[in-house]
Amino acid sequence: MQFDKPATTNPIDRLKVVGQPVHRIDGQLKATGRAKYAYEWHDPNVPYVYGYPVGAAIAKGHIVSMDVSAAKEAPGVLAVVTALDVGERKKGKFNTAKLFGGSEIQHYHQAVAVVVAETFEQARAAAALVRVEYAEEIGAFDLKDAMKTAIKPKDVGGAPPDTAVGDFDGAFKAAPVSFDATYTTPDQSHSMMEPHASIAVWDGEALTIWTSAQMIDWWRSDLATTLDVEKEKIHLMSPFIGGGFGGKLFLRADAVLAAFGAKAARRPVKVALPRPFMVNNTTHRPATIQRVRIAAEHTGKITAIGHESWSGDLPGGQLETAAMQTRLLYAGENRMTAMRLATLDLAEGNAMRAPGEAPGMMALEIAMDEMAEKLDIDPVEFRIINDTQVDPEKPERPFSHRDLVSCLRLGAERFGWSDRGRPASRREGNWLIGLGVAAAFRNNLLVPSAARVRLDHEGVITVETDMTDIGTGSYTIIAQTAAEMMGVPIEKVVVRLGDSRFPVSAGSGGQFGANCSTTGVYAACVKLREAIAQKLGFNSEDATFENGEVRSGNRSVPLAEAAGSEGLAGEDTVEWAKLADSHQQSTFGAHFVEVGVDIATGESRIRRMLAVCAAGRILNPITARSQVVGAMTMGVGSALSEELAVDVGRGFFVNHDLAGYEVPVHADIPHQEVIFMDETDPYSSPMKAKGIAELGLCGVSAAIANAIYNATGVRVREYPITLDKLIGGLPDVT
Amino acid sequence: MSKMHIKLTVNGKPVELLAEPRELLIHVLREELSITGPHIGCETTHCGACTIDMDGRSIKSCTVFAAQANGANVTTIEGLGTPDGLHVLQTMFKEHHGLQCGFCTPGMITRAYRLLQENPDPTEEEVRFGMSGNLCRCTGYQNIVKAILAAAAELNAVKEAAQ
Ligand code: FES
Ligand code: FES
Numbered sequence: 048m049q050f051d052k053p054a055t056t057n058p059i060d061r062l063k064v065v066g067q068p069v070h071r072i073d074g075q076l077k078a079t080g081r082a083k084y085a086y087e088w089h090d091p092n093v094p095y096v097y098g099y100p101v102g103a104a105i106a107k108g109h110i111v112s113m114d115v116s117a118a119k120e121a122p123g124v125l126a127v128v129t130a131l132d133v134g135e136r137k138k139g140k141f142n143t144a145k146l147f148g149g150s151e152i153q154h155y156h157q158a159v160a161v162v163v164a165e166t167f168e169q170a171r172a173a174a175a176l177v178r179v180e181y182a183e184e185i186g187a188f189d190l191k192d193a194m195k196t197a198i199k200p201k202d203v204g205g206a207p208p209d210t211a212v213g214d215f216d217g218a219f220k221a222a223p224v225s226f227d228a229t230y231t232t233p234d235q236s237h238s239m240m241e242p243h244a245s246i247a248v249w250d251g252e253a254l255t256i257w258t259s260a261q262m263i264d265w266w267r268s269d270l271a272t273t274l275d276v277e278k279e280k281i282h283l284m285s286p287f288i289g290g291g292f293g294g295k296l297f298l299r300a301d302a303v304l305a306a307f308g309a310k311a312a313r314r315p316v317k318v319a320l321p322r323p324f325m326v327n328n329t330t331h332r333p334a335t336i337q338r339v340r341i342a343a344e345h346t347g348k349i350t351a352i353g354h355e356s357w358s359g360d361l362p363g364g365q366l367e368t369a370a371m372q373t374r375l376l377y378a379g380e381n382r383m384t385a386m387r388l389a390t391l392d393l394a395e396g397n398a399m400r401a402p403g404e405a406p407g408m409m410a411l412e413i414a415m416d417e418m419a420e421k422l423d424i425d426p427v428e429f430r431i432i433n434d435t436q437v438d439p440e441k442p443e444r445p446f447s448h449r450d451l452v453s454c455l456r457l458g459a460e461r462f463g464w465s466d467r468g469r470p471a472s473r474r475e476g477n478w479l480i481g482l483g484v485a486a487a488f489r490n491n492l493l494v495p496s497a498a499r500v501r502l503d504h505e506g507v508i509t510v511e512t513d514m515t516d517i518g519t520g521s522y523t524i525i526a527q528t529a530a531e532m533m534g535v536p537i538e539k540v541v542v543r544l545g546d547s548r549f550p551v552s553a554g555s556g557g558q559f560g561a562n563c564s565t566t567g568v569y570a571a572c573v574k575l576r577e578a579i580a581q582k583l584g585f586n587s588e589d590a591t592f593e594n595g596e597v598r599s600g601n602r603s604v605p606l607a608e609a610a611g612s613e614g615l616a617g618e619d620t621v622e623w624a625k626l627a628d629s630h631q632q633s634t635f636g637a638h639f640v641e642v643g644v645d646i647a648t649g650e651s652r653i654r655r656m657l658a659v660c661a662a663g664r665i666l667n668p669i670t671a672r673s674q675v676v677g678a679m680t681m682g683v684g685s686a687l688s689e690e691l692a693v694d695v696g697r698g699f700f701v702n703h704d705l706a707g708y709e710v711p712v713h714a715d716i717p718h719q720e721v722i723f724m725d726e727t728d729p730y731s732s733p734m735k736a737k738g739i740a741e742l743g744l745c746g747v748s749a750a751i752a753n754a755i756y757n758a759t760g761v762r763v764r765e766y767p768i769t770l771d772k773l774i775g776g777l778p779d780v781t
Numbered sequence: 782m783s784k785m786h787i788k789l790t791v792n793g794k795p796v797e798l799l800a801e802p803r804e805l806l807i808h809v810l811r812e813e814l815s816i817t818g819p820h821i822g823c824e825t826t827h828c829g830a831c832t833i834d835m836d837g838r839s840i841k842s843c844t845v846f847a848a849q850a851n852g853a854n855v856t857t858i859e860g861l862g863t864p865d866g867l868h869v870l871q872t873m874f875k876e877h878h879g880l881q882c883g884f885c886t887p888g889m890i891t892r893a894y895r896l897l898q899e900n901p902d903p904t905e906e907e908v909r910f911g912m913s914g915n916l917c918r919c920t921g922y923q924n925i926v927k928a929i930l931a932a933a934a935e936l937n938a939v940k941e942a943a944q
Contacts, residue, residue: 070875070876070878071875071878071880073883074874074875074878074880075867075875076883077880077882077883077886078867078871078872078874078875078880078883078886078890079818079858079859079862079867079871080817080818080819080857080858080859080886080887081818082883083817084820084884086821087811087817089815089817091815122782166801166812167808167812168782168801168803168804168808172803237918238918239882239884239918239919240820240822240828240830240882240884240885240916240917240918240919241820241822241882241884242821242822287882287883288882289820289822289882289883289884289885290881290882290884290918290919292918319821321824322822322823322824322825323825517882518880518881518882518883518884518919519881520881669878670878670881673878673881673919673920673921673924674881676920676921676923676924677881677918677919677920677921678921679921680920680921680922681918704823704825704827705822705823705825705827705828705916706825706827710916710918711922712913712914712915712916712922713908713909713910713912713913713915713922713925713926714906714909714910714913716909716921716922716923717909719921719923
């Protein structure tokens with residue numbers, strides 16, 4: 048199916064199942080502990096053995112030699128495979144860092160060996176016996192230094208690194224009110240609860256692998272490249288995934304090590320990355336340094352807006368696109384954005400939930416708050432004054448649908464925004480209380496997605512697609528889509544996901560999964576409807592699918608009967624024509640936060656949060672709400688505690704476990720509310736839905752920062768806002 | 782490494798096994814007994830994914846040697862309900878959508894099970910503090926708290942009706 052015109056009325060609009068608060072269909076399996084994750088494919092008939100990784104102890108340089116003799120002789124050891132043994136390997140398409148192979152060390156904890164033994168304990172003990180001699184080289188680890196030699200990449204994910212409209216410098220100088228500040232965001236860790244894990248089983252040249260992958264086809268292609276086997280020979284599965292947040296988008300070392308280990312040991316091998324290995328071995332969200340400049344008239348109308356961002360990555364890597372949203376979010380005739388890439392020899396920087404916008408909004412939305420204060424205009428009003436219904440860099444391109452203003456107004460009303468006072472003006476006992484606001488913004492991305500739908504003689508609809516459910520609720524919304532399209536109750540739908548034998552889907556990433564994968568299912572259902580109609584001699588245009596039957600004129604046939612003993616199937620791929628060229632598609636929202644800051648300790652506590660989201664049709668309010676609340680919570684971590692601390696001497700992230708990398712716990716998050724605007728976006732897809740999972744994170748940390756400023760009068764521009772950054776500026780305890 | 786003879790009760794069934802002194806209870810449960818409901822998120826006592834109930838206490842089973850469980854009575858998520866007869870906490874986690882990826886869920890429910898015995902009628906705040914040793918990166922915790930409070934209410938109503 049080519050989606051090349053805005054959607055008109057279609058069977059999804061019936062909203063009998065889609066858009067309803069359907070409980071997740073995998074809830075039972077998960078609540079009983081029976082959902083099987085990557086490391087758990089226990090087959091009592093398969094004698095699994097265990098692989099344990101060895102990580103590089105230096106950040107940059109070469110392996111001179113490796114001595115594995117002690118490891119090989121250790122009890123239970125079946126094989127030791129080193130990076131030197133497997134030699135240089137071709138790197139897959141999606142990673143910057145090499146995962147395994149060859150003598151070069153690009154970053155700390157890069158995998159240099161895997162030890163395979165009969166038991167986990169034997170493998171771990173033997174891994175500690177591997178001796179490696181390195182030739183260490185000097186690396187760059189400090190973004191503040193490295194930014195001086197940062198380069199301008201040719202393009203950033205298909206977009207230019209710089210944009211300029213009008214005369215930014217002139218307008219900035221000429222404006223009556225202007226503002227210029229620099230912000231920093233730290234390196235962050237996805238810290239999903241399930242560590243990367245894989246089980247690899249070889250049968251001759253064919254490899255079966257269970258792993259924890261957000262993108263089945265990307266992993267499969269890259270694994271084939273790295274192992275140098277045919278892609279068709281690899282069967283890769285991830286039916287349940289314990290969270291990803293971008294950390295499982297691309298092939299990871301556990302899969303490569305399991306495959307090499309299994310080959311060498313001639314046994315099925317399980318490898319899990321130990322938690323303390325994950326941070327420096329895998330990817331993270333790179334730190335940024337961002338300069339935001341805003342100039343405006345006294346009325347609050349922005350006349351110039353500029354956003355520059357610096358981030359680092361390994362040579363050949365990519366930058367964090369933190370200035371991207373500033374091209375689209377606010378009006379202003381004179382504008383500039385620029386993004387630069389520094390070379391750093393830390394682990395690979397790559398996508399984490401809402402790459403670009405998440406850190407970009409952390410800076411931009413504090414700057415908007417600061418500018419509003421300078422103008423003495425309420426920050427909600429300041430944003431509304433500068434709303435735009437067109438792409439401000441290309442005014443001939445309207446937004447497909449943009450209702451940021453309603454999000455701000457409704458949120459302000461529901462949250463009691465009018466109670467907000469001047470900075471440091473409200474105190475309850477030891478608590479300084481403040482309110483903060485920020486806009487939310489994240490683009491809507493469109494990725495091809497395919498599915499296969501079968502109808503059997505019992506009237507059961509089975510959907511197969513390699514889409515993954517990383518916790519988002521894909522199983523459920525796909526079942527809803529198929530149920531709606533085929534006119535059956537959701538109990539009649541079986542959904543099978545995360546298997547490379549199924550048609551290639553959009554996968555889970557960039558908040559495009561829900562809209563794109565359900566559209567793929569929609570397209571396959573259209574094909575199945577046609578096949579059913581054709582078999583019955585109905586005109587598929589006027590056949591109605593309802594109550595488990597297909598009806599045309601006064602004839603109606605139960606689906607089970609229509610299927611016959613053979614059953615019927617439909618398969619299709621949605622391809623996205625260039626609708627997005629003429630219309631900018633984005634999602635919008637507003638975050639409101641109330642915090643308390645302890646006047647004595649400087650400790651910040653969230654008191655309540657509200658997000659109002661405008662993201663097209665909400666396919667399932669239960670799963671969508673949960674996505675937003677989860678994202679808001681991640682935003683609390685990002686505002687208050689999450690930071691990978693860089694040892695700029697040795698070149699690694701020091702706090703590489705859940706002890707030192709602090710994510711929010713139950714007691715940190717007292718009260719959260721989410722409101723969805725009732726809207727549809729016919730430009731996005733026949734589902735008229737857009738993404739939501741990342742929108743909830745964009746802007747929320749800035750809303751917290753702004754609330755802390757309102758509480759204390761102390762402006763912190765370096766995330767996370769820990770107590771040491773506040774304490775010196777707090778009022779006296781009296 | 783010489784193995785130790787260990788006897789324990791797991792989900793009501795007596796189990797005897799040989800384990801090395803260095804083997805963690807979580808590994809024995811998962812790899813030897815195929816009880817994979819308790820998960821491994823960190824192996825350093827921080828995430829709670831491996832939470833089990835041992836002799837009337839919530840235990841992070843990544844921090845206990847199997848040998849320390851000798852003679853113990855262990856309950857895991859698998860022992861809390863059956864597919865046909867869910868424990869009320871399991872039902873409430875489902876109904877209140879107290880899970881997304883589900884990786885933290887077995888540990889979460891097992892901890893909540895003990896929390897409600899320690900404190901059968903907790904306030905929201907007591908739930909939040911009592912559950913803070915169990916991390917969830919997906920849900921934002923709201924629905925987990927709701928599910929636990931709903932389960933407490935349900936259990937108390939049943940108790941009251943019985944009196
Ligand atoms: S695995 Fe035991 S607390 Fe995390
Ligand atoms: S549901 Fe994913 S970690 Fe809790």
